[in-house]
Amino acid sequence: MIRLAIQKSGRLSEDSLTLIRECGISFMSSSYKLKTEATNFPLEILFLRDDDIPGYVQDGVADLGIVGQNVLVEAGFPDLEVEKLGFSKCRLSLAILRSEAYSSVADLQGKNIATSYPQILGRYLAGEGVQANLHTISGSVEIAPSIGLADAICDIVSSGSTLLGNGLREVETVFRSEAVLIANQTLSAEKQALLEQLQFRMQSVRRARR
Ligand code: PRT
Numbered sequence: 464m465i466r467l468a469i470q471k472s473g474r475l476s477e478d479s480l481t482l483i484r485e486c487g488i489s490f491m492s493s494s495y496k497l498k499t500e501a502t503n504f505p506l507e508i509l510f511l512r513d514d515d516i517p518g519y520v521q522d523g524v525a526d527l528g529i530v531g532q533n534v535l536v537e538a539g540f541p542d543l544e545v546e547k548l549g550f551s552k553c554r555l556s557l558a559i560l561r562s563e564a565y566s567s568v569a570d571l572q573g574k575n576i577a578t579s580y581p582q583i584l585g586r587y588l589a590g591e592g593v594q595a596n597l598h599t600i601s602g603s604v605e606i607a608p609s610i611g612l613a614d615a616i617c618d619i620v621s622s623g624s625t626l627l628g629n630g631l632r633e634v635e636t637v638f639r640s641e642a643v644l645i646a647n648q649t650l651s652a653e654k655q656a657l658l659e660q661l662q663f664r665m666q667s668v669r670r671a672r673r
């Protein structure tokens with residue numbers, strides 16, 4: 464039996480469940496159950512907050528997980544990635560008030576930047592030679608500039624309409640992300656074989672979709 468952690472309720476949930484079903488795996492799911500067992504594959508599915516998934520897989524509480532690369536890399540476990548899944552594509556971008564002048568990332572030197580991704584942003588800014596004051600907040604990041612909490616933000620963007628609606632404009636792409644399958648790095652031989660079967664099925668599903 465192999466244990467897979469997926470997001471309980473959020474942007475990754477539906478596509479994760481659909482992918483597992485399209486792999487030919489049947490299971491019951493209901494919104495109040497936190498785990499379920501497949502009926503035709505030795506798989507147990509755990510439903511968790513996405514932020515908890517990388518740590519659980521790193522520690523071996525779960526063998527496998529489906530999570531966004533943004534959350535995986537921010538958690539500090541990029542090496543757990545085994546397969547790109549092609550959904551939940553988005554980017555982590557820097558944005559400033561539309562009224563502000565901007566010519567390059569050097570303009571952010573000494574500025575206050577609000578983000579939920581201090582690790583990824585910190586590494587990006589260090590690579591650009593820019594020193595800024597990062598303020599870590601866990602949600603509603605887009606409101607920070609208009610209420611005077613920060614000069615800029617770094618947050619997830621997909622359509623861009625949230626930025627627009629908060630009077631912001633995107634000035635730099637810091638990181639590109641999609642959903643990935645992750646795996647514990649010390650799986651038993653049996654679990655490794657199950658992982659390979661799952662990866663093979665996921666690759667077939669993706670090929671058939673194209
Ligand atoms: O409760 P839990 O902790 O499990 O979920 P969560 O609220 O932390 O995450 P959730 O469900 O919002 O997102 C899960 C993952 O989906 C993220 O980690 C990303 O990998 C991916 N993803 C893809 C996105 C988006 N697209 C996205 N648009 N995550 C968040 N957003 C936000 C964005 O920050 C903005 O505030 O959606 C808003 C709308 O975006 P626009 O640009 O389309 O307006």
Ligand code: ZN
Nearest residue numbers: 512513514515
């Ligand atoms: Zn989360």
